Amino acid sequence: MTNPNVVPVEFRRRPRDQRRGRYMLHRAPRFNVTSVVWGPGESAAAHNHETWGVIGVIDNEIEETRYRVEEGAASGRAKLEVKAVMRHAPGAISCLVPGDEVHAMRNPTERDTVEIHVYGKDLAGLKRKIWDADGTEKPLITPKYMNC
Numbered sequence: 001m002t003n004p005n006v007v008p009v010e011f012r013r014r015p016r017d018q019r020r021g022r023y024m025l026h027r028a029p030r031f032n033v034t035s036v037v038w039g040p041g042e043s044a045a046a047h048n049h050e051t052w053g054v055i056g057v058i059d060n061e062i063e064e065t066r067y068r069v070e071e072g073a074a075s076g077r078a079k080l081e082v083k084a085v086m087r088h089a090p091g092a093i094s095c096l097v098p099g100d101e102v103h104a105m106r107n108p109t110e111r112d113t114v115e116i117h118v119y120g121k122d123l124a125g126l127k128r129k130i131w132d133a134d135g136t137e138k139p140l141i142t143p144k145y146m147n148c
């Protein structure tokens with residue numbers, strides 16, 4: 001986090017025709033390290049991770065909204081309650097732990113934001129959940145990374 005230049009420059013930028021860049025930097029049995037590049041205005045709706053995570057901003061900034069999720073309501077939709085809205089600047093670190101690992105992300109700026117993510121599981125192919133603003137749950141499966 002204190003020396004973003006250790007991440008090769010090609011993993012700190014988006015492919016030309018993509019709104020988001022996602023690269024695997026280190027794959028290990030108990031955790032992995034990835035970089036994520038959010039284009040201007042790019043966002044992800046509320047989603048879970050099925051593991052712990054540590055997210056650090058190395059360039060520009062990101063807005064993170066944390067949610068409390070109540071599933072199993074009579075409506076068939078989950079109830080999402082906003083717990084916090086944070087804006088993370090370079091050097092900031094956000095931790096996801098079981099019970100508090102549902103968030104939405106958004107790059108509210110006009111330029112790319114670069115983050116380093118460490119997760120306890122390999123998210124590629126992992127079955128996760130994403131929620132619409134009205135609480136409708138949908139399956140989320142993260143595709144392969146762009147470099148492997």
Ligand SMILES: [Fe+2]
Pocket residue numbers: 047049103
């Ligand atoms: Fe996330």
